[in-house]
Amino acid sequence: MFSFVKKKPLFLIQWQKISRKFLPVLLSLVFTLVVSSQSISSVTKTTEILWDTYGVPHIYGNNPQNAFQAFGWAQMQSHGNLLLRLYGQARGKAAEYWGQDYLESDQWVLTMGVPKRADAWYTAQSPAFRNYLQAFANGINNYAKKYPDLIDNEVKVVLPITPQDVLAHLQRVMLFTFVVDPGQVANIHRTQPAPGSNGWAIAPKRSASGKAMLLANPHLPWGDLFLWYEAQITAPGIDAYGATLVGIPVLAIAFNDNLGWTHTVNTHDGWDAYELKLQQDGYLFDNKVRPFETTNFPLKIKQKDDSFKEQIFTVKSSIHGPVVSAKEGKALALRVVGQNSPGILEQWWNMASAKNFTQFQKALQRLQIPMFTVMYADREGHIMHLFNGLVPVRQQGDFAYWQNIIPGDTSKTLWTKTHPYRDLPRVIDPPSGWLQNANDPPWTTTFPVAIKAENYPPYMAPRWPMDFRAQSSAKMLAEDDSISLEEMITYKHSTRMELAERILDDLIPAAQKQENPLARRAAEVLSKWDRQANANSRGAVLFNAWVDNLDLSTLFSTPWNEKSPLTTPDGLANSESAIKALVDAATKIEQNYGTLDIPWGEVFRLRSGNLDLPANGGDGGKGIFRTVYFAPTDNGRFQAVNGDSFVAAVEFSQPVKAKTLTSYGNATQPNSPHIGDQLPLFARQELRPVWRTRKEITAHLEARTIF
Structure with a gap:
């Protein structure tokens, strides 16, 4: 019997050998193409801006330079008057343009050497980034030429904008407002409240979906150079979504398909x-x-x-x-610090362009951004907290020592160097599976403690009490083993007053025993209160007024203890003085509003144009995670002016799930429909879905700008 074996053609044998050899490479290439498909499909022959129905610009650049130009155009369309005014101030010529009210601003800018340093910083940019900055400035100037009637006449004097103006503005914001504020200099002992923020990173082990999550939540004043601008920037090598401060040409808080980060104002002394x-x-x-x-x-x-x-x-x-x-x-x-750090913008750009943790850390190691915690999460499941900043290498003293006026007659106190990246407090993938920062020192980012203060110089960061907002932040994470994206968003909107939880169980019984009927009525209101600052919370206005009359440093019978960071301070130290303050507060509340249990939202408001909505949230110092600060208006009411500004909740699934909100809207130009258009969502404690794909964006398209 004969057996028949069919011979393979020679070319097929050769192809099989080649395919076996190169199969891993081919599979890797296919994987890369699949992962990058969104970015590849987004690259267009022309550059365009797709404007969604919330006024968010989705920029598609056929190269990075054109993306920068489109971003300059977009910022002018949304914030042109503000943008030019900020650049005029950064030049140190605002008094020349707009009068005496700006003289102090000019003197500060000139004292700090901002305009001259802007020239040096421009020269120090890489050739590519010089081109990008010029393109951003061109976008601003081109918009102004095409639509002069849409810009206020009084700010046109600043035109044309140069790349040096952009860098001068960056300095004024980063170095001479955040690192050191002129108001702090006037009051050397630094009692003024600093801008704040919340940030979370949740590892897969604590996530309901098994995917890492990130919460970005800066708290800044709702105007001037603190205003956030939300955008998406897509070009070869980058597809990032996030926000930046108006006038800054790159995203400062962002995420892409692979990773994301947020910043919080850290306890950095620069x-x-x-x-x-x-x-x-x-x-x-x-x-x-x-x-x-x-x-x-x-x-x-x-x-x-x-x-x-x-x-x-x-x-x-x-x-x-x-x-x-x-x-x-x-x-x-x-x-x-930071005056020799011209690479801030390029570092942010590289962070937003990074595809993995290794690339992201390489960008961080440039250490150009002079301050801010970096809270990070990615698709591979990594999370990180970095106490980022340029920290002076000091020969002596702890953190408290350097908060005071320093003797300047000796070289022993004059620092000349800053710590390298490897010296900074940092934790990656802690056993707890979660990280938080609410402007507390890095030592309390998670529990069990992952960054130990004793391993760092005593001037690196303070060891002061963990404030109530940070405690509330950590407790929400520590007490939930499986957090979904929606649950994270619910936690983000928590208005529970941690301070109330510590003190009401002592205050209410003490007030109920009083002969004063007003004290007893106040106790009744507080006993029924839900201990939150939601719009319909009754009792929050009374409690808030009571706390504002107190010295919190002497309020508690048990002080804060580093060994019990989430349950101390606790207990009422002096019930007699506390009751007196309660009666005083109750008297004023009843006089002003006619009732002790007036709902929070009737007193605290969200206002913009014709909008006048009940607010929720309040002072972070009272332990409210949903942080909002108010200024008095009329009839004893208060208006939100500071606090929750840009919010992003991100889950690194495939595809990435994300929701955001820019509280006050994504524009300030007169007659824009996007001034205050997100405040109703704010009032309802809701975030918006993020539209990132072309299909999603075009389904919610308001306008298209083609270059």
Whole structure:
């Protein structure tokens, strides 16, 4: 019997050998193409902006340079008047443009050397990034040329915008508002409240979906240079969604298909005020008299009749930095980190372009961004908390020491270097499976403690009590082993007052025992209160007024304890003074509103244009995670002016699931339909779905701009 075997053709044998050899490469290529399909399909022959129905620009650039130009155009369309005013201030010429009210701003900008440094920073950019900055400026100028009637006449004097203006604005925001605020300099002991934020990163082991999640939630004033602008930027090499501060040409908080991050204002100390001893027209340093460097700036100040008043503004500088005050034989000189960090924007761009944790960390290691916690999560399941910043290497003293005025007559106190990346407090993938920061020091980012304070210099960050908002943040995460995206969003909107949980169980019984009928009625209201600051919460207004009359440092019988960080402080120390304060608060509430149990939302409001809605949320110092700060208006009411601004809740599933909100809307230009259009969602404690694919965006398309 014969057996028949069919021979394979030679070319097929050769192909099988080749395919076996290169099969892993081919599979890898196919995987890459599938993962990148959205980005590849997004690259177009032209550059365009797809505007969705909330005024969010989705920028599709056929190259990065054109994407930058489109982003400049978009910011002008949404915020043109504000943008030009901010750039005018960053030049140090705002008083020349708009009058006396801006003189102090100009003096601060010139004292800090912002315009001159902007030139140096521009020269220091990589060739590619210089082109990107020029393109961003071109987009601003091109919009102004095409639509001059849509821009206020008084701000047109700032045009044309240059890349140096963009970098000057960046300095003014990052170094001379966040790192050091002029208000802090006026009050060296730093009692002013700082901008705040919440940030969460949840690992797959604590996520209901088994996917990592990220919560971004900065709290900033609702205007001026603190305003967030939401956008999507897609070009070869990048497809990122997020937000940036108006006037900044890259996303500062963002996510892509692979990873994302948020920033929180950290307990970073990047500036010091040095007291100089004046001698012989100079100052004493290491037992020698050194001369000041002196620079004269001509200042023009526009008068009400459109004439100009001219004066010379003189800035003296010591080896420490510029002198900010001088009297009675002494002067204060300011030293601020980050002045040799021209790569802030490129680092943010690289972070948004990163495809994995390795690439993201490589971007972070450039250490150009002068402050802010980085809270990170990705599709592979990694989470990270980095205490990011340029931290001076100091020879002595703890954190508290460096909050005061520092002797400037010795080189022993003069820092000249900052810590490298490897020195900064950081935790990756903690056993707990969760990380949080609510502007507390890094030591309380998770429990069990993952970053130990004793392993770092005592000046790195403070070891002060964990405040109530941070405690509330950590407790929500610690007490839920399986958190879904919707649950994370619900937690984000929590208005529960942690402070009330600690004190009402003592206060209410003490008030009920009083002979004063008002004290007993106040106790009745507080006993029925839900301990939240929702619009319909009755009792929150009374409790809020009571707390505002107290010194919290003496309120508790049990002080905060590092070993019991989430349950202390606790208990009422002095019931007599507490009851007196309660009666005083109740008297005022009844006089102002006619009833002790007026709903929170009747007193605290969300206002924009014709909108006047009941608010929810409140002071983070009382332990409210949904942080909103209010300013008094009329009839004893208060209006939201600060707090929850941009929110993003992201789950790194495939595809990525995300919801956002820009509280005050994504535009400020007059007659824009997007001024305040998201406030109703804010009032209902809702986020919007994020539209990232072309199909989603075109289904909610408001307009298209083609370049």
